[in-house]
Amino acid sequence: MRDTGPLRGTGVSPGVAYGPVRRLSGTVPEPPAGARHDGDGDAETALALAALEAVASRLDALSERAATAEGRDVLAAQSLMARDPGLSDDVAARVALGLAAPRAVYEACGVHRAVFASGGAYLAARVADLDDVRDRAVAELLGVALPGPPEEGEPFVLAARDLAPADAVLLDPARVLALVTAEGGPTSHTAIVARALGVPAVVALPGADELAEGIAVVVDGTAGTLVVDPPDAVVAAARAWSDSRARHVEAAPGPGATADGHRIPLLANIAGPEDLPAAREHGAEGVGLYRTELLFLGREEAPSEEEQAAAYREVLEAFPDGEVVIRLLDGGADKPLPFLPAPAPEGNPALGERGLRMLQHHPTVLATQLRALARACHPAPPSTEEPRQNDPLAKTHDPPHPGTSTVSPVTRLAESQNPSHPARPDAHPEVAVARLAEGGDPSRPARPDAPSEAGAARLVGSRDSSSPAGSGAASGAGVARLGVLAPMVTGAQDAWEFAEACRAVGLVRPGVMVEIPSAALRARDVAAQVEFLSVGTNDLVQYVCAADRQSGALASLQDPWLPAVLDLVLLAARAGVPCGVCGEAAADPDLACVLTGLGVTSLSMAPAALPAVRAALAAHTLAQCRAAADAARAATTATAARKAARKALATPR
Amino acid sequence: MTERTVKVMSRAGLHARPAALFVQTAARASQDVTVSKRGKDPVNAKSILAVLGLDAHHGEEITLAARGEGADDLLDELEHILSQEEPQRA
Numbered sequence: 001m002r003d004t005g006p007l008r009g010t011g012v013s014p015g016v017a018y019g020p021v022r023r024l025s026g027t028v029p030e031p032p033a034g035a036r037h038d039g040d041g042d043a044e045t046a047l048a049l050a051a052l053e054a055v056a057s058r059l060d061a062l063s064e065r066a067a068t069a070e071g072r073d074v075l076a077a078q079s080l081m082a083r084d085p086g087l088s089d090d091v092a093a094r095v096a097l098g099l100a101a102p103r104a105v106y107e108a109c110g111v112h113r114a115v116f117a118s119g120g121a122y123l124a125a126r127v128a129d130l131d132d133v134r135d136r137a138v139a140e141l142l143g144v145a146l147p148g149p150p151e152e153g154e155p156f157v158l159a160a161r162d163l164a165p166a167d168a169v170l171l172d173p174a175r176v177l178a179l180v181t182a183e184g185g186p187t188s189h190t191a192i193v194a195r196a197l198g199v200p201a202v203v204a205l206p207g208a209d210e211l212a213e214g215i216a217v218v219v220d221g222t223a224g225t226l227v228v229d230p231p232d233a234v235v236a237a238a239r240a241w242s243d244s245r246a247r248h249v250e251a252a253p254g255p256g257a258t259a260d261g262h263r264i265p266l267l268a269n270i271a272g273p274e275d276l277p278a279a280r281e282h283g284a285e286g287v288g289l290y291r292t293e294l295l296f297l298g299r300e301e302a303p304s305e306e307e308q309a310a311a312y313r314e315v316l317e318a319f320p321d322g323e324v325v326i327r328l329l330d331g332g333a334d335k336p337l338p339f340l341p342a343p344a345p346e347g348n349p350a351l352g353e354r355g356l357r358m359l360q361h362h363p364t365v366l367a368t369q370l371r372a373l374a375r376a377c378h379p380a381p382p383s384t385e386e387p388r389q390n391d392p393l394a395k396t397h398d399p400p401h402p403g404t405s406t407v408s409p410v411t412r413l414a415e416s417q418n419p420s421h422p423a424r425p426d427a428h429p430e431v432a433v434a435r436l437a438e439g440g441d442p443s444r445p446a447r448p449d450a451p452s453e454a455g456a457a458r459l460v461g462s463r464d465s466s467s468p469a470g471s472g473a474a475s476g477a478g479v480a481r482l483g484v485l486a487p488m489v490t491g492a493q494d495a496w497e498f499a500e501a502c503r504a505v506g507l508v509r510p511g512v513m514v515e516i517p518s519a520a521l522r523a524r525d526v527a528a529q530v531e532f533l534s535v536g537t538n539d540l541v542q543y544v545c546a547a548d549r550q551s552g553a554l555a556s557l558q559d560p561w562l563p564a565v566l567d568l569v570l571l572a573a574r575a576g577v578p579c580g581v582c583g584e585a586a587a588d589p590d591l592a593c594v595l596t597g598l599g600v601t602s603l604s605m606a607p608a609a610l611p612a613v614r615a616a617l618a619a620h621t622l623a624q625c626r627a628a629a630d631a632a633r634a635a636t637t638a639t640a641a642r643k644a645a646r647k648a649l650a651t652p653r
Numbered sequence: 654m655t656e657r658t659v660k661v662m663s664r665a666g667l668h669a670r671p672a673a674l675f676v677q678t679a680a681r682a683s684q685d686v687t688v689s690k691r692g693k694d695p696v697n698a699k700s701i702l703a704v705l706g707l708d709a710h711h712g713e714e715i716t717l718a719a720r721g722e723g724a725d726d727l728l729d730e731l732e733h734i735l736s737q738e739e740p741q742r743a
Contacts (some may be wrong), residue, residue: 073669073670076673077672077673077701080676080677080701081702084700084701084703085699085700086697086703087700087702112703116705119706119708121667122708123705130702148678299739300663300664300669300670300734300738300739301664301738302737338711339664
């Protein structure tokens with residue numbers, strides 16, 4: 001047994017796992033230059049082409065298993081590469097000159113690789129896809145292990161330098177016990193995949209990619225440690241943790257609350273309807289953050305209003321009694337989309353046009369998403385229905401006609417449910433969105449005056465009193481429960497413009513992300529415009545510390561325990577409207593207690609993290625949580641804050 | 654020889670899914686078919702690596718060429734893919 005103590009990295013997905021290491025075999029050797037075959041060129045060519053065909057078949061099979069459209073498209077394109085007639089001809093020509101099959105494949109791919117590498121961003125990104133095809137074919141010919149995660153055998157702890165998006169497609173949740181990588185940070189792909197799989201993960205762990213194949217390890221994704229060849233006691237503790245986690249899940253105790261009954265709804269972060277079963281299985285009370293990007297990624301054009309509405313409706317209907325918060329498309333920065341081109345080249349995309357800023361440049365995309373959200377509050381229309389007549393939002397496509405009813409049932413509902421935000425007479429998403437796109441009028445009062453009495457009366461008077469109330473009542477619950485969240489909001493002006501655009505289509509619960517320090521520092525001004533706030537701790541930490549969250553070297557600065565971050569959360573929590581936390585901070589059981597103590601009103605996290613957080617809250621009183629929050633904020637470093645909070649939580653109150 | 658010049662309307666350019674559909678369609682044809690960008694040599698339209706290598710973006714013009722029986726039909730089919738903003742299936 002080695003006596004080196006645990007290896008330390010950054011824990012990014014909670015939990016403890018024990019199992020054998022399997023390496024991500026990413027290094028297929030380059031066949032030596034000049035390697036020649038033994039003379040039978042035809043046989044050698046046949047070998048090379050058979051290998052390429054085997055690779056194509058394998059990629060086809062993987063493509064069918066891919067969970068996302070993006071993954072499917074990448075794998076399908078890779079399969080076409082392996083079957084490329086130009087590539088086969090080139091390989092055959094090189095073999096005819098005497099090169100051995102592996103070298104011929106390597107060199108033939110190299111020609112296209114050079115073209116790709118010198119092309120634009122899209123082509124450059126295909127270099128990795130082509131390399132993967134090449135490595136698979138060379139591995140096949142050399143009889144070495146295929147690159148990528150092990151595809152067979154016992155459950156394992158996957159160790160790698162880092163994980164690429166394509167690797168994630170290949171991970172089988174039933175067989176991956178934990179992930180450890182030498183690079184990456186809390187928001188790297190590894191972290192996201194681990195949380196989606198519900199397995200512990202440690203990133204930025206030096207030496208993770210050099211662990212011996214098959215060696216037993218204990219991974220602690222909460223503490224961020226890895227113990228190689230662990231002593232029996234450590235293994236026993238790991239097993240006990242797994243058992244207790246299983247018990248938490250089994251027990252599925254009721255809604256989130258402290259030991260003395262202070263309610264904290266525990267909600268799920270999801271990327272689409274496909275995550276709903278996991279959310280329910282782990283006892284989520286609703287959805288605190290539906291990241292809609294997956295609907296848009298890998299598309300050449302934004303999905304239609306109907307397609308979006310169907311996805312949003314599915315999520316709303318999955319939690320008929322719970323809160324559902326859907327975030328607008330957070331495009332730009334690391335998520336470039338063909339239909340959201342950046343207005344200008346950006347040297348620093350994280351500080352550039354992303355989130356709401358990007359949508360302000362693309363009002364059509366924004367208007368479509370808002371209308372889809374409003375539409376999702378209504379039951380799907382039966383196919384026999386006359387669509388325009390009964391479509392509550394159909395009218396919003398046309399300009400209002402003076403003197404006739406132009407107010408949709410949704411807008412009426414908005415008025416009747418929330419008299420403090422009457423729908424404007426010009427309630428019309430394009431108008432509001434255009435205003436948003438133009439940046440509004442900074443001199444305008446932050447909370448605009450309600451439309452004049454006369455205007456409101458005209459609006460009421462023009463209503464069709466015989467309008468069906470039935471569908472309104474059914475959809476009312478949806479509208480009231482649906483929070484619509486804007487990402488990348490800088491301050492009150494953004495918040496007001498966004499809220500106007502929401503209310504124009506009858507969405508009565510606009511809320512904004514608090515992730516930019518300016519929004520946190522003036523949280524009261526921002527809160528005055530909207531119905532709720534949601535603190536995105538991942539980006540908040542990045543912006544507070546001016547530390548790129550993609551940078552592994554700066555991973556130690558990506559710590560939501562930093563007292564500076566806790567101070568900003570406190571400002572948001574005391575801004576006068578409900579304030580949730582939907583960042584990864586909410587998934588840390590101790591930090592969840594601290595956030596509760598700061599006054600946060602709901603916590604949203606990866607579904608797999610819910611049981612441990614629920615258990616932590618249930619084990620502590622609100623007084624203990626408040627004491628822990630005070631203790632953490634009194635500390636001067638993240639480490640000290642964590643330690644002080646744990647001590648406070650362990651003290652009975 | 655049938656030849657025509659068409660504008661790439663797909664938002665993603667002749668990349669990603671449009672490129673895959675384009676190549677799959679070309680590959681089903683029995684005759685040779687090429688594609689070229691102004692000022693560059695024509696490449697085999699059945700080769701995904703060559704087609705991607707053109708790096709043809711949204712709004713750029715490319716020239717398709719085929720010969721023999723059915724060449725017109727084939728070019729119609731390929732043009733159809735290129736004319737859509739988001740081609741789903743050929």
